């Protein structure tokens with residue numbers, strides 16, 4: 001992945017016609033369970049295994065006929081997560097930021113996050129195999145482990161050493177911090193321990 005820089009929604013929308021716009025979203029829910037009866041799961045955070053073997057968030061390119069970034073995002077969520085995504089309806093208020101990359105094409109990656117109930121998130125997971133893209137562009141949803149196991153590597157550090165598409169790894173770290181899903185100090189330790197950081 002090349003260098004990316006953070007932009008506001010307004011700045012991103014002012015970029016010229018040479019830029020393609022894509023929108024992706026982190027969906028999460030509070031998760032009271034404990035792994036092995038002792039490790040708090042904290043939250044269920046969804047990512048997906050893509051056709052190219054990389055991890056990314058649900059979403060995709062916005063088409064000119066979508067009319068708005070959010071309309072494009074909601075269409076992509078239905079294609080990738082199935083009809084269960086229809087009631088989600090992500091909006092401008094769910095916007096977290098944009099990153100632009102010039103490697104090799106000019107891409108603006110808009111990023112959103114939305115908190116669901118655990119019941120809503122479970123229903124999405126259960127319905128995702130009915131999505132148009134299931135088994136094609138999307139190979140499956142995964143939950144992100146937010147804990148770090150006693151060995152200092154298992155859990156989030158090891159998850160972060162996977163291969164991520166575009167700026168998805170930076171987006172994940174941004175959202176986990178911004179939404180308070182993992183304490184900042186723990187996030188920094190997991191990032192450094194993953195051996196895949198900056």
Ligand SMILES: O=c1[nH]cnc2c1ncn2[C@@H]1O[C@H](COP(=O)(O)OP(=O)(O)O)[C@@H](O)[C@H]1O
Nearest residue numbers: 022024056057059060061107109165166167168
């Ligand atoms: O989770 C993500 N975060 C940031 N960029 C992503 C993510 N997933 C894909 N991308 C990038 O966004 C662009 C659109 O990819 P995607 O495969 O989602 O679109 P599509 O579903 O419309 O084909 C690609 O350039 C890809 O590298």
